Amino acid sequence: MQEPVHERLQISPFMAAFIVMAMQFGIGVLGFQRIVAKEAGYDAWISIIGIGLLVHFIVWIMYRICEAVDGDILTANVYVFGKAIGNTINSFFIIYFISACVAVLGGLVEVIRTWMFPNLSPLLFGSMYLILGIYIVYGGFRTVTGISFFGLVIPSYLLFSFAYAIRYGDFTNLLPILDHSPLELLKSAYSMSFTVLGFGVLLFFHPFIKNPEKSKKWVHGGIFLITLIYAILAIISFAYFPPALLNKSIWATLEMWKIVRLPIIERFEYLGIANWSLIILPNVAICLWTASRVIKHVFHLRQRKGVWFVAAICLLLILIVDSRERMDMFTSFHGKIGFGLAFVYTPLLYLAIIIAKKVKKK
Amino acid sequence: MKKYFFIPLLLFTVLLAGCINKKIIDDVNITTGIGIDKEGEQYLGSAMIPVYNPDKSIENFIFTAKGTVVRDLMFQMQQTSSQPIVGGSLDVTLFDETVAREGIPHVLDVFLRDPSVGARVHLAVVDGKAKDIFEGKYGDRGNGRYLAELIESNYKTGNLPLTNLHQFLHDYYQKGKDPVLPYLRQTRPDLVNIAGLALFKGEKVVDVLDENKLFYFKLMVDYYSEGALKIKDEHGESFIKSIHSTYNFKVKNRNPYKFSVTLEVDGMLTEHTGKSLEKGEIKRIEKQMEKQIKKECLALLERFQENKIDPVGIGHFIKTQTRNFDFKKWEESYQNASFDVDAKVKIVEVGVIE
Numbered sequence: 001m002q003e004p005v006h007e008r009l010q011i012s013p014f015m016a017a018f019i020v021m022a023m024q025f026g027i028g029v030l031g032f033q034r035i036v037a038k039e040a041g042y043d044a045w046i047s048i049i050g051i052g053l054l055v056h057f058i059v060w061i062m063y064r065i066c067e068a069v070d071g072d073i074l075t076a077n078v079y080v081f082g083k084a085i086g087n088t089i090n091s092f093f094i095i096y097f098i099s100a101c102v103a104v105l106g107g108l109v110e111v112i113r114t115w116m117f118p119n120l121s122p123l124l125f126g127s128m129y130l131i132l133g134i135y136i137v138y139g140g141f142r143t144v145t146g147i148s149f150f151g152l153v154i155p156s157y158l159l160f161s162f163a164y165a166i167r168y169g170d171f172t173n174l175l176p177i178l179d180h181s182p183l184e185l186l187k188s189a190y191s192m193s194f195t196v197l198g199f200g201v202l203l204f205f206h207p208f209i210k211n212p213e214k215s216k217k218w219v220h221g222g223i224f225l226i227t228l229i230y231a232i233l234a235i236i237s238f239a240y241f242p243p244a245l246l247n248k249s250i251w252a253t254l255e256m257w258k259i260v261r262l263p264i265i266e267r268f269e270y271l272g273i274a275n276w277s278l279i280i281l282p283n284v285a286i287c288l289w290t291a292s293r294v295i296k297h298v299f300h301l302r303q304r305k306g307v308w309f310v311a312a313i314c315l316l317l318i319l320i321v322d323s324r325e326r327m328d329m330f331t332s333f334h335g336k337i338g339f340g341l342a343f344v345y346t347p348l349l350y351l352a353i354i355i356a357k358k359v360k361k362k
Numbered sequence: 363m364k365k366y367f368f369i370p371l372l373l374f375t376v377l378l379a380g381c382i383n384k385k386i387i388d389d390v391n392i393t394t395g396i397g398i399d400k401e402g403e404q405y406l407g408s409a410m411i412p413v414y415n416p417d418k419s420i421e422n423f424i425f426t427a428k429g430t431v432v433r434d435l436m437f438q439m440q441q442t443s444s445q446p447i448v449g450g451s452l453d454v455t456l457f458d459e460t461v462a463r464e465g466i467p468h469v470l471d472v473f474l475r476d477p478s479v480g481a482r483v484h485l486a487v488v489d490g491k492a493k494d495i496f497e498g499k500y501g502d503r504g505n506g507r508y509l510a511e512l513i514e515s516n517y518k519t520g521n522l523p524l525t526n527l528h529q530f531l532h533d534y535y536q537k538g539k540d541p542v543l544p545y546l547r548q549t550r551p552d553l554v555n556i557a558g559l560a561l562f563k564g565e566k567v568v569d570v571l572d573e574n575k576l577f578y579f580k581l582m583v584d585y586y587s588e589g590a591l592k593i594k595d596e597h598g599e600s601f602i603k604s605i606h607s608t609y610n611f612k613v614k615n616r617n618p619y620k621f622s623v624t625l626e627v628d629g630m631l632t633e634h635t636g637k638s639l640e641k642g643e644i645k646r647i648e649k650q651m652e653k654q655i656k657k658e659c660l661a662l663l664e665r666f667q668e669n670k671i672d673p674v675g676i677g678h679f680i681k682t683q684t685r686n687f688d689f690k691k692w693e694e695s696y697q698n699a700s701f702d703v704d705a706k707v708k709i710v711e712v713g714v715i716e
């Protein structure tokens with residue numbers, strides 16, 4: 001049991017979905033096709049739907065955890081493992097959210113440098129972006145939620161741009177369906193899980209939802225929508241690229257914009273990438289908020305001070321991961337930890353809570 | 363005090379936005395066409411830049427350079443240009459036949475690696491030198507636009523299949539399918555003609571299809587073929603424009619492979635040289651056209667087989683019908699495959715007179 005968040009600071013249940021969706025929809029969208037198709041080929045869209053179903057299940061567990069301890073995951077850890085071990089695990093989340101922030105922001109810097117401005121300074125861009133993120137966190141959680149809402153709604157028109165690729169696609173590429181073994185499909189689902197990660201943030205902002213029971217249908221609806229978008233995007237990309245070419249395309253989503261031609265803009269990618277920095281903004285803001293909130297809980301440091309500390313480390317890491325290989329290494333490392341936390345640690349924690357409840361009752 | 367802490371920081375973001383390296387449209391040379399020719403052992407590259415005159419006419423300026431790597435050519439051209447040459451608005455890229463017959467892998471790499479080149483760039487193989495084509499003067503919108511629109515309009519309303527950079531790369535990387543490109547020829551100093559279709563095996567041109575075969579080829583690869591065909595029977599000649607067409611491949615037998623190809627064409631009679639359309643004449647024209655399509659399409663498929671190329675994508679088709687498909691075995695079985703072509707023509711309109 002933790003002290004409840006004042007109602008003035010809480011968000012409506014409907015908005016909870018946008019935070020989860022904003023976290024799921026980040027820099028991974030630009031290039032997930034190549035990664036999922038590596039194992040399961042063009043059957044990978046099945047894996048995407050499969051992992052989407054699994055996410056629904058995990059989110060259900062997450063709600064159960066939060067309900068069981070009547071708080072967030074920080075209280076849950078302390079409840080199960082005691083103060084010392086619980087807070088040690090909790091401080092690990094600080095590192096996790098810092099690395100999530102670096103993965104998205106570093107990815108954005110890399111995309112801008114490859115596609116638009118090769119001489120963009122990561123220091124300058126990163127620091128300005130993080131200051132904007134800090135500014136949002138200063139506004140409190142409600143502001144973070146608002147940014148998540150706009151960061152999804154405003155750029156959502158970009159989805160229409162993929163219709164151009166449909167016209168040039170060959171959908172027979174997907175045939176024959178189920179040409180791969182179940183093991184390959186599972187491996188592909190595993191690599192897709194890196195892209196859909198981020199829904200775990202629900203465990204941290206659960207106390208901020210005004211009526212958590214009502215938010216369930218929205219959050220599940222949001223996850224369903226994101227899974228659907230990923231699956232459709234994958235199918236369009238599979239039709240647009242033959243396998244050998246997709247394997248070469250680091251940012252398949254961006255490359256599909258090369259076919260778009262509008263009378264007012266010759267290169268649509270420039271519009272798309274510029275908009276993408278708006279999609280990334282909620283990711284950065286939520287990561288900064290969550291990391292600094294954990295700091296507040298564990299080290300009793302004010303969130304306004306903690307967020308500067310978090311941002312400074314993020315900036316430092318962005319400067320370190322400045323090449324393709326390092327970025328690749330970093331994101332796959334981050335993905336593996338995220339996978340472990342979301343799909344392994346969360347169910348185990350739930351089991352531990354059930355056991356702890358039984359033991360404590362006696 | 364603390365409240366206004368962010369204002370200077372936000373001001374910085376506004377001011378620093380100007381610090382990025384920018385390219386103003388009046389201060390760059392926008393390439394609209396690139397040509398790669400072979401001269402001796404080296405490539406002769408030419409880049410065409412439109413020059414906008416004060417009286418609104420457009421002239422073309424051509425940079426040339428020699429080298430062995432395409433990027434090196436660009437770099438050399440850059441050294442002779444007073445303004446940076448950029449490729450963000452490239453319309454066409456032409457290869458002379460010698461280069462195309464030797465293979466165009468370098469060029470493919472340039473296009474794939476460079477994010478600034480669009481996927482709608484038109485590629486073409488030319489009879490003669492690409493540089494000579496650029497040196498002509500076509501239309502009043504500049505040579506780049508002329509060549510791009512020539513190919514585009516022939517795709518939309520003529521017999522040319524879709525052949526832009528995306529389609530070329532798609533077919534090149536697609537297993538069981540070989541790419542094709544339009545084959546251009548300069549007929550007059552102010553006109554370029556689509557003389558046929560260059561057929562690739564991998565990255566090399568191995569055969570050139572004549573222009574009068576394009577209608578049949580397009581029937582087998584494109585759903586919306588708006589091509590046209592001349593039909594001759596005992597009452598005179600007729601000109602049929604296809605409104606809509608579909609193709610359908612089926613596997614009839616697997617060892618050896620036997621395919622059935624069904625082509626359905628909805629056509630419109632646009633000219634008839636006989637006195638008038640007699641009763642049953644339409645039926646006769648339809649039958650005649652079906653016969654012609656059957657014969658020519660079968661001849662094309664057999665010609666592709668002989669050249670060991672597969673621009674129609676039979677290999678890709680059979681892959682979509684087979685689990686765990688083995689492409690190595692297919693190469694052999696393709697040689698032994700046989701085809702059954704069936705055509706169904708329906709003339710749905712004859713114009714406003716009988």
